[in-house]
Amino acid sequence: MPGVQRALGAPLHVCFLVLPAYLQGLPAAMAGPGPGSLVQFARFVDEGAANAWLAARA
Structure with missing residues (x-):
């Protein structure tokens, strides 16, 4: 991941x-x-929560 970043x-x-x-x-x-x-990552069990997390960081 650091290489991608x-x-x-x-x-x-x-x-x-x-x-x-x-x-x-x-x-x-x-x-x-x-x-x-x-490199920030998080784990979710709900796709909506995951999308909201990503959108808040865009």
Whole structure:
């Protein structure tokens, strides 16, 4: 992902749609990168919430 971010020259925002059981099984340490990272990602179980998250960062 850092290579993609460098190629695009802007912060990269990626969301993953996952099953609820998978999301609940993730340790808290796997929540995602910090707010200052050039690559931001989040996990969602709902496509609408994922789209809203991406739209808020456009």
